[in-house]
Amino acid sequence: DQQVKQNSPSLSVQEGRISILNCDYTNSMFDYFLWYKKYPAEGPTFLISISSIKDKNEDGRFTVFLNKSAKHLSLHIVPSQPGDSAVYFCAASVGSRDDKIIFGKGTRLHILP
Amino acid sequence: GAVVSQHPSRVICKSGTSVKIECRSLDFQATTMFWYRQFPKQSLMLMATSNEGSKATYEQGVEKDKFLINHASLTLSTLTVTSAHPEDSSFYICRGGGEYGYTFGSGTRLTVV
Numbered sequence: 001d002q003q004v005k006q007n008s009p010s011l012s013v014q015e016g017r018i019s020i021l022n023c024d025y026t027n028s029m030f031d032y033f034l035w036y037k038k039y040p041a042e043g044p045t046f047l048i049s050i051s052s053i054k055d056k057n058e059d060g061r062f063t064v065f066l067n068k069s070a071k072h073l074s075l076h077i078v079p080s081q082p083g084d085s086a087v088y089f090c091a092a093s094v095g096s097r098d099d100k101i102i103f104g105k106g107t108r109l110h111i112l113p
Numbered sequence: 114g115a116v117v118s119q120h121p122s123r124v125i126c127k128s129g130t131s132v133k134i135e136c137r138s139l140d141f142q143a144t145t146m147f148w149y150r151q152f153p154k155q156s157l158m159l160m161a162t163s164n165e166g167s168k169a170t171y172e173q174g175v176e177k178d179k180f181l182i183n184h185a186s187l188t189l190s191t192l193t194v195t196s197a198h199p200e201d202s203s204f205y206i207c208r209g210g211g212e213y214g215y216t217f218g219s220g221t222r223l224t225v226v
Contacts, residue, residue: 034215043119043206043217051174089157100147101208101215105156 003027004092006104012113019077021107023090026071031040034101035064035075037086044089048075077109085111117209119218124199126225134221135190136207146190146209148182148209150203151220157206163190197225 005024009028013019018105021035031052036044050064050073057064063076077084116139126132136146145164149157161177163169163184171177179201181193194201202225207218 029152036217041122041204041220041222042115043219045217046215049215099210100162102159103149103157 001026003030003102004090004103006090006107008107009105010108010110012110012112013080015082016079016102019075019080019084019109019111021077021088021090021109023073023075024055024071025073025092027092027094027102028071030102031095032093032098033064033066033073034091034093035062036089036091036103037084038089038106039086046089067113080109080111082111082113085109115139115206115209115216117143117216117218119207119221121221122219123222124224126223128198128225129196131193131195132197132223133193134205134207134223136190136192136209138188138209138211138216141209141211142187143190143209143211144187145214146182146184147181147208147210148190148192149206149208149217151206152203160192194223197223199225201225 011090034049035047038044048062050066066073087106087108089106091101093099093101132190148160151157160175161169161171163182164186169182184190206220
């Protein structure tokens with residue numbers, strides 16, 4: 001049973017426009033959500049996170065929105081840049097940094113020139 | 114920032130041999146180390162969780178006698194793939210828990226021939 005779902009395997013966005021990556025989860029116990037960026041043969045790089053007590057967190061070009069009632073979160077990247085082309089993983093955990101992080105399958109983002 | 118150093122980055126071994134992968138937390142103490150595996154175009158799957166000085170906890174379906182985890186100090190955890198087979202070929206990644214618990218190592222590409 002997949003607890004974190006990213007239903008879009010890939011997404012293409014024009015450079016300069018907004019990229020929106022979506023994620024759904026099933027486990028209502030999750031209280032911390034994260035987005036990671038990953039290049040092939042490298043470890044994931046932490047991008048941004050959000051606690052379940054918030055509905056929005058912003059860091060530069062990256063904004064994460066959380067809709068707890070819908071068990072849905074999204075990552076907005078604006079403006080999109082060529083270097084943003086990568087695989088983005090949505091992840092969730094229950095509790096602290098010493099707890100398991102469960103990952104979605106990832107969405108490959110292509111930024112088009 | 115926090116760094117988790119993972120070695121080797123790539124390893125090729127013969128079927129039946131054992132391979133050791135090391136993860137070191139360079140500037141923080143990782144009381145917990147999480148080990149993940151990623152098959153091509155798949156998500157990062159948690160294999161096991163190790164705590165310094167105690168036995169590792171393995172996820173369902175992961176053979177503890179095959180994937181030996183040692184967490185002897187607050188800065189070093191190792192994963193040994195014993196009697197490796199071609200189906201063990203994968204990308205293995207560690208994550209240090211604790212204060213900087215969202216930091217991953219750079220990963221190890223294991224190829225068993």
